[in-house]
């Protein structure tokens with residue numbers, strides 16, 4: 649069987665489909681290469697003494713893990729010198745990271761969540777890296793936070809890696825979604841899912857049930873209906889899955905369908921997940937795979953960001969189910 653690598657896939661997207669420029673191809677390859685080293689560091693677990701906290705907090709006041717800090721550094725270093733980036737922003741840094749003057753600057757902005765789900769590292773559950781690529785606004789020489797405040801619909805590429813039993817990479821350049829698996833011996837990303845499509849219907853939901861007392865009426869109604877099973881209004885028995893690593897939960901939905909919810913609630917008034925480097929890239933990927941993504945009121949890709957580290961409510965996955973839930977929302981919810 650002929651194996652198609654990430655490089656070949658991108659060259660084909662560039663040559664035949666015209667959706668990838670040389671600069672964007674370099675950017676994606678550099679990010680994917682950085683993900684290989686993060687995967688390597690994560691897979692060593694306790695052997696390298698890298699489990700546990702770094703003793704610092706990130707900008708959202710969350711305790712950073714050693715591997716959060718290392719993954720961030722790996723991605724920054726890998727992306728600084730190539731000439732493809734105008735600036736980078738990360739969950740782990742309060743302000744955008746400027747490209748040092750000794751390197752040329754490019755036309756793209758890169759946003760990253762270097763190690764999503766990092767509370768799962770120490771317990772050996774899947775974690776991952778999420779990234780989103782935007783174009784730097786015309787005429788902006790030194791991109792500050794404002795340059796990054798673009799709705800998700802303007803992304804030119806998005807993807808995420810999952811460091812699980814196997815290491816996988818999911819990618820969209822706006823022409824469908826492809827999945828790659830890391831061949832560790834060869835050191836290459838091999839195309840294993842050429843065209844990922846999310847089934848439109850599902851009987852599997854993912855939500856952190858411990859937030860139930862804080863939920864809004866539409867969320868409560870939907871989950872009650874799921875729990876009512878075959879004899880309830882939805883007419884089927886539902887299963888629940890919650891990994892608590894968004895990368896793993898979304899990967900499952902891309903593989904076999906489902907609905908993932910981290911909605912705004914009485915405790916998470918703005919939502920829990922970050923708009924620019926979690927919700928936006930995942931929404932782009934999910935829509936490109938035929939699914940839907942909303943905050944209940946609005947398509948997530950249309951939300952105009954106001955702050956770099958802004959949070960947002962997220963409901964995404966199998967189209968019919970996501971549309972059902974957003975149909976339950978009223979303007980006041």
Ligand code: F6P
Pocket residue numbers: 764765766767856892893894895910920921922926
């Ligand atoms: O934003 C990081 C993250 O770990 C997501 O990957 C995950 O979906 C969520 O937080 C889980 O949060 P909690 O444990 O608060 O429900």
